[in-house]
Amino acid sequence: MKRGNRYSINGRTLSRRAFIGGASASLVACATPRQSWSKTTADVIVVGAGLAGLHATWQLEKAGLKVMLLEGNNRTGGRLHTLDNLPGTPDAGGVQVGAAYKRFNAIADRLGVERYLPESGRGGYLYNIRGQNFQKDQWPSLPQNMLTDHEKETTPDALFFSYLRKLPALETTAAWMSPKITAKDISLASWLKAQGASDEAMRFMNANLNGRTLEEMSMLHMQRTLSMFTTARKTDPGPTKFIRGGSQRMTDAMASALNSDIILNAPVSAIVDEGDGMEVSLIDGRKFGARQVICTAPFSTVKNMKIEALMPPVLRNTIQQLPYTKASFVFLRATHAFWKEDGLPEYIWSDDPLIGRVFTLNSSPPLLKVWVNGPAAEALDKMDPQQAAAEMITRIEKVRPSAKGKLSYLNSFSWQKEPFARGIYHHIGTGLGAALARTVQHQGQRLHFAGEHMTQNWPGMEGALETAERAATRVLALV
Numbered sequence: 001m002k003r004g005n006r007y008s009i010n011g012r013t014l015s016r017r018a019f020i021g022g023a024s025a026s027l028v029a030c031a032t033p034r035q036s037w038s039k040t041t042a043d044v045i046v047v048g049a050g051l052a053g054l055h056a057t058w059q060l061e062k063a064g065l066k067v068m069l070l071e072g073n074n075r076t077g078g079r080l081h082t083l084d085n086l087p088g089t090p091d092a093g094g095v096q097v098g099a100a101y102k103r104f105n106a107i108a109d110r111l112g113v114e115r116y117l118p119e120s121g122r123g124g125y126l127y128n129i130r131g132q133n134f135q136k137d138q139w140p141s142l143p144q145n146m147l148t149d150h151e152k153e154t155t156p157d158a159l160f161f162s163y164l165r166k167l168p169a170l171e172t173t174a175a176w177m178s179p180k181i182t183a184k185d186i187s188l189a190s191w192l193k194a195q196g197a198s199d200e201a202m203r204f205m206n207a208n209l210n211g212r213t214l215e216e217m218s219m220l221h222m223q224r225t226l227s228m229f230t231t232a233r234k235t236d237p238g239p240t241k242f243i244r245g246g247s248q249r250m251t252d253a254m255a256s257a258l259n260s261d262i263i264l265n266a267p268v269s270a271i272v273d274e275g276d277g278m279e280v281s282l283i284d285g286r287k288f289g290a291r292q293v294i295c296t297a298p299f300s301t302v303k304n305m306k307i308e309a310l311m312p313p314v315l316r317n318t319i320q321q322l323p324y325t326k327a328s329f330v331f332l333r334a335t336h337a338f339w340k341e342d343g344l345p346e347y348i349w350s351d352d353p354l355i356g357r358v359f360t361l362n363s364s365p366p367l368l369k370v371w372v373n374g375p376a377a378e379a380l381d382k383m384d385p386q387q388a389a390a391e392m393i394t395r396i397e398k399v400r401p402s403a404k405g406k407l408s409y410l411n412s413f414s415w416q417k418e419p420f421a422r423g424i425y426h427h428i429g430t431g432l433g434a435a436l437a438r439t440v441q442h443q444g445q446r447l448h449f450a451g452e453h454m455t456q457n458w459p460g461m462e463g464a465l466e467t468a469e470r471a472a473t474r475v476l477a478l479v
Contacts, residue, residue, distance in 0.1 A: 041289040042068040044475055045280050047268050048296035048420075050078020051094075051464040052450040052471075054254040055107070056294050059472035065479065067260040068288060070280065072267035072297075072420045075248075076255040079421055079452075080461070082246025083331075083413065088363030090331055092413045093424060094247040094461055099238030100231075101458075103465040104250075108243075111253040115241035119362050124345035125157055128352060128399045135345060148198045156204040157349045159197075163205075166195055167223055173231050173457045176224040177437035185433035188222060189214035207351045211325050211427050212374040221428035228459040267420070270306035271295065271447060278309070278446050291479055294471045296451045296464075300324045300422035309447040318439040321432060322453060324416075324423025328377040330389055331410040332368040332396075334403075342402035353379065354388070355395055368396070368407065377416065385412040425460070426453040440467075448474055 044060050046053045049071035060067045075081075080094035097104060097115050108115060127134050130144045139145055139155050147154070154162050175181055192202060192214060202214060211217040243249055255262060270281040271293055278293045295302060299322045307316075339346055339360050348358035356372035370392055372380055380388055389409035397404045415424040428436055440454045450471040455463030 042066045043290060043479060044068075044292045044294060045070060045278065045288055045290040046294045046296065047271070047280065048078060048451065049073075049076040049251075049255065049262055049264075050296060050451070051080060051251060051254075051461055052296040052452070052468040053078070053294070054251055054258070055103075055465050055468035056296065056450055056472045057258055057260050058254065059469060060475060061258060061260050063472075063476055065476075068290065069258070069260055069262045070266040070268060070282070070288070071262060071264050072301075074265050076262065076264070077248045077251035078296075079415070079424065080247040080251045082248035083411070084246070084248075086331060086411055087333070087365055088361060088367050089246050090361055090363065090367055090369060091247045092329060093415070094250075095242060096460075097241045097243060098232050098236075098462070099240065100233070100235040101462040102235075103469070104462050107254065107465070108250060111250075111257055113250050113253050114244035116244050117239055118242050121340070121346045121360070121362065123347070125155070125347050125349040126345045126400060127156065128348060128350035128355065129156060130351065133399050146200045148196075148201075150196070151198060151201050156207070156351065159201050160205045160209075163192055163195055163197055163201075164222055164226060167191075167219070167226060169230075170223055170227040173224070173227040176220060176227065176433075177441060177456065179434065179437075181223070182220065182434035182437050185218050185220045185428075185431060187215050187430040188217045188219050191219040204351065206374075207353070208349065208357055208372075209374060210327075212323065216323065216429055218428040218430045218433050220433040224428065225459065228457065228463075231457075232459070232462075268295075268297070268305055271309060272306075273309035273446055281306075292446055292448070292475045294448045294450055294468075294475065296449070296468070296471075298324065298421060298423065298451060299426070299453055301420055302449075307447070310445060311447070312438075312442065314435050314438045315442050315449075318432065318435045321429065322426050322436065323429040323432075324421075324426050325373060326377040326414075326416045327371065327373050327424040328380045328412065328414040328416075329372075330370040330380075330385070330392060330412050332370065332389065332393065332407045333410045334366045334368060335406045337362060337366040338402045338406050339400070342400070344400060344402070348396065348399055350395075350399065352395060354392055355399070358396060367410065370396075377414065381414050381417060385409070388412075443474055445478070 043065040044067045046057050046069045049069050057067050057069050081092045083090050083092055132144045136155055140153050145152055206214055267283045269283045272279045277289055277291050280288045299319045303320045346360050353376035359369045361367040361369055393407045415421050440456050448471040450467035452464040454467040458466045
């Protein structure tokens with residue numbers, strides 16, 4: 001819907017520049033002959049309109065450069081994605097805003113994006129292990145508790161971080177990139193076993209791991225993650241907030257504030273260094289040229305692009321090998337917030353791979369969000385969504401009898417099925433620590449990379465913004 005010089009999709013309003021596409025974009029590409037594309041289309045092409053791409057575009061635009069932003073999807077936001085088509089508009093990614101996220105909060109303040117403290121509930125988990133339901137204080141004495149004596153007092157969800165307290169702390173967050181640290185890159189499984197973790201404890205830790213398996217995730221990944229979050233808490237220990245209306249309101253506002261052209265439905269097939277500039281080709285045959293390119297797309301999608309540019313082998317290998325966590329969600333609609341009435345903990349934690357973790361969303365209408373990772377997400381993706389949801393509801397009703405007859409299937413969402421994501425976020429795979437450390441420190445000449453996978457010092461959304469500023473600074477030093 002057009003509103004003057006602004007457009008609205010799913011109730012979100014953006015400037016007209018965010019909707020250049022189809023014939024309009026073809027005209028831009030074809031307006032100049034091939035030999036001058038790299039000199040006339042733009043100073044910089046940014047690939048990917050998530051947090052990193054939008055912020056890099058703003059940085060370059062502010063410096064006076066002509067920027068073109070290409071986005072393969074039909075929306076901006078990347079992995080900040082609010083499901084506006086669902087009642088209650090739940091978020092599929094990028095939910096929590098830390099108080100220490102200085103860049104993120106400064107941008108939100110500048111653009112008037114409201115953050116709020118969520119409604120305080122009882123929280124905590126109702127556990128379901130080997131088909132038996134229990135609460136935290138019941139766990140140590142249950143027959144289902146097959147942990148070793150030194151583990152028995154720890155609940156299944158807490159085992160992972162109880163062991164991670166033994167991880168050698170990094171002197172600084174940036175220390176994860178030092179050869180001395182990356183030389184000790186082993187799997188989390190190997191490290192946990194060396195600390196005395198039992199097979200049963202390992203089973204629980206794998207059950208709802210934010211990764212695929214403990215064998216495939218590097219110990220270095222958790223050292224870096226813990227260091228990042230510890231630094232964030234020390235920087236500003238204030239409360240975690242949420243974005244009013246959903247996380248995508250942030251990237252909507254960032255896109256609307258730009259003057260640069262944002263071309264949607266523009267999946268990139270190739271990035272080629274022509275010697276005097278860069279040529280970016282789209283799958284539909286359109287071509288654009290620029291002096292510099294910043295690619296913010298996840299490596300899980302970049303690895304399918306043809307890239308002909310000067311890059312060290314370690315960077316090319318990292319693009320091909322960097323793992324991304326698989327995560328699938330099922331949203332269930334509730335007749336009312338029954339979890340507020342039954343006196344039980346608010347959430348569910350289960351070793352049942354079809355349930356995983358179940359979170360309550362106190363929205364209007366109230367929803368449940370079933371979250372599964374890794375192999376469980378892969379299995380869920382192969383099931384019929386309606387049948388999977390029906391079985392989920394049956395199992396949730398057994399865990400929480402107050403749910404009986406009050407749940408219905410709303411929708412499913414899989415990050416690995418999203419063609420412009422192929423996973424919810426990256427992690428360091430076993431043996432890839434040194435390669436990723438060298439990758440994030442790489443400085444390109446005409447082709448540059450940004451995105452949360454290129455972070456050096458900050459987690460998540462703040463990390464994406466950190467990399468955007470680093471890439472933009474590098475470009476400005478070269479143009």
